[in-house]
Amino acid sequence: MNILLLEDDLILSAELSKFLESNRFTTDRIYDGETFLRQIKSNSYDLYLLDINVPKINGLDVCQTIRSFDKNTPIIIISAYGDLSDKKDAFTRLADDYLVKPFQFEELLLRINSLLRRKVPSDTVDQDIIRVDDLIINKTEQKVFRAGNEIALTLKEFQLLTYLAEAQGRTVSKQQITENVWEHNFNTNTNTVEVYINFLRKKLDKDYKVKLIHTRSGFGYYLNPL
Numbered sequence: 001m002n003i004l005l006l007e008d009d010l011i012l013s014a015e016l017s018k019f020l021e022s023n024r025f026t027t028d029r030i031y032d033g034e035t036f037l038r039q040i041k042s043n044s045y046d047l048y049l050l051d052i053n054v055p056k057i058n059g060l061d062v063c064q065t066i067r068s069f070d071k072n073t074p075i076i077i078i079s080a081y082g083d084l085s086d087k088k089d090a091f092t093r094l095a096d097d098y099l100v101k102p103f104q105f106e107e108l109l110l111r112i113n114s115l116l117r118r119k120v121p122s123d124t125v126d127q128d129i130i131r132v133d134d135l136i137i138n139k140t141e142q143k144v145f146r147a148g149n150e151i152a153l154t155l156k157e158f159q160l161l162t163y164l165a166e167a168q169g170r171t172v173s174k175q176q177i178t179e180n181v182w183e184h185n186f187n188t189n190t191n192t193v194e195v196y197i198n199f200l201r202k203k204l205d206k207d208y209k210v211k212l213i214h215t216r217s218g219f220g221y222y223l224n225p226l
Helices: 010-022 033-042 059-069 084-092 105-118 122-128 155-166 174-182 192-204
Strands: 002-006 026-030 047-050 075-079 097-100 129-132 135-138 143-146 149-151 213-216 220-223
Touching: 002 010, 002 033, 010 026, 010 105, 026 033, 033 059, 047 059, 047 105, 059 075, 059 084, 059 143, 075 084, 075 105, 084 097, 097 105, 129 155, 135 155, 155 174, 155 192, 155 220, 174 192, 174 220, 192 213
Parallel strands: 002 026, 002 047, 047 075, 075 097
Antiparallel strands: 129 135, 135 143, 143 149, 213 220
């Protein structure tokens, strides 16, 4: 089981990691919210531990961002803030549990194991989530994120992007796109597909170093980080 820990207290972070690893958990340690959100785009975890008062993006905002595309991975807030209003805020953002510092590590372990026993199997959780590098497509909610940023797409743009992503790096032709995305055979000599590919490039690739949408001259288009 893999746990991602957001805790900027270096001593507590190290102690927690050592304790969890002694109980057969693999733990990655992150010290600010911005780096944490980048980390979860390229790695898979079974549970998140979030402190609230951390640099760049606080733990509550991190929790809310996670829940915008992942409703199932358990989240435990670990915080020195013990007021009911703080707990209410965390649960409003769909955290699964809240533990006030200082706490006994054994209690944390009990709560982790309890949540993991109730966790939906990963193959069920991820069946409507497509990940390509730092791109996440939530098919159920029709939402798209890149590097933690939500990208606003029209319905047809979303359908085109999903079709490219489900091809898993294979090149798809204009004819295949029109048949599967537009669901009819309009004249492939028109530039409708090219126009929508350009729309996606402007929204998904323009502001990012790694480009995802590529043209294979004479064959079609594919989605892959290059």
